[in-house]
Amino acid sequence: MVRKHGKEPYNIVVLHGGPGAAGSAFGLARLISKEFGVLEPMQSKYTIEELEEELMEQIEESCAGKVILAGHSWGAWLAGLFAERFPDKVEKVILIGSGPLDEYYVPQIGERRKENMSSEEAEEFEKILRQLENGFGEKDEYLQRLGEICDKADGYHEEEALRDKADVNGDLYEKVWKEAAELRKSGKLLERLGRISCPMVLIQGAVDPHPAAGVIEPLKALNVDIKSYVLDKCGHTPWREKYAREEFARVLFSELRAGK
Incomplete structure (x- = not known):
C-alpha cells in the first residue's frame, strides 16, 4: 500500500519510522507535497530484505526514473x-533523525532520553522494552505506549496538533528491529551505507537523543562524504518542532530542489 501526495511525477519517497509505525511520516509527506509529488509507502514485510524488495515494487509501480529517498x-x-542495494534507482538519500550507525553511540540514546523523562516514565520505558524483547503481552499496545513515551522524551517543543497517528505493528517491529540492531552491532549496517x-x-x-555524531563520524572514518545539518531547538521529528520546523523546511526544500 502507498499514499500519494501532491501531483505527478512522484519522484520523492518518504519512509516512515518504527519499524512498524506506518503513517508516522504523513506530516513529512504533506510538507513536501506543497512543492513536489510524494510517495508515502507503508512498510509491511517482516525482514529487511523483503522490505527493500517491497519498496522497489512500490517505486517501480508509481515513480518514473530515479527517486530521492x-x-x-x-x-x-x-x-x-x-x-546501497539498488543504486540505479536512487538520486539522493536524506536521513532525518537517523539512529547512530555504530554501536559505540547506542548508550547515549537511552541516557539522553532518560534526562527528559520522569522517574515513572523511565521505569515504564525500561519495563516495556523488556516485555517487547521477551515477547510478553500485547505487542501493538506496548509499542504504541513506547512511542508515546519516546515522542515526549525525543522532542524539544513539539506541536501536539502536528502529531500523526501511526498504524502500529508490534510483530513487524519485533522481527525487523531485532535484525536491524544485529546489523548495526555486526558493523554491516555501516559497511553497507559506506558503499552508497x-x-x-x-x-x-x-x-x-540519537546523536548526529553517530552518523557523521563513522562515515567520516570510512572517508564517506555526508552533508549534514544539525538544527537548534530541535528533537527527533523536525517537522513537528515549534522552533525548528521553518528552518527544517528551508533546509529540506533546498536539498530536494538541488536534486532536481
Whole structure:
C-alpha cells in the first residue's frame, strides 16, 4: 500500500519510522507535497530484505526514473540500505533523525532520553522494552505506549496538533528491529551505507537523543562524504518542532530542489 501526495511525477519517497509505525511520516509527506509529488509507502514485510524488495515494487509501480529517498528514524536506515542495494534507482538519500550507525553511540540514546523523562516514565520505558524483547503481552499496545513515551522524551517543543497517528505493528517491529540492531552491532549496517554512491544528507535535531555524531563520524572514518545539518531547538521529528520546523523546511526544500 502507498499514499500519494501532491501531483505527478512522484519522484520523492518518504519512509516512515518504527519499524512498524506506518503513517508516522504523513506530516513529512504533506510538507513536501506543497512543492513536489510524494510517495508515502507503508512498510509491511517482516525482514529487511523483503522490505527493500517491497519498496522497489512500490517505486517501480508509481515513480518514473530515479527517486530521492527521505527516511525518518528507522526509515533513514531503510533508505540507506535500499540505496546501497539498488543504486540505479536512487538520486539522493536524506536521513532525518537517523539512529547512530555504530554501536559505540547506542548508550547515549537511552541516557539522553532518560534526562527528559520522569522517574515513572523511565521505569515504564525500561519495563516495556523488556516485555517487547521477551515477547510478553500485547505487542501493538506496548509499542504504541513506547512511542508515546519516546515522542515526549525525543522532542524539544513539539506541536501536539502536528502529531500523526501511526498504524502500529508490534510483530513487524519485533522481527525487523531485532535484525536491524544485529546489523548495526555486526558493523554491516555501516559497511553497507559506506558503499552508497549517490549524495547523502543528514538532518538531525541538536537535542535528538540519537546523536548526529553517530552518523557523521563513522562515515567520516570510512572517508564517506555526508552533508549534514544539525538544527537548534530541535528533537527527533523536525517537522513537528515549534522552533525548528521553518528552518527544517528551508533546509529540506533546498536539498530536494538541488536534486532536481
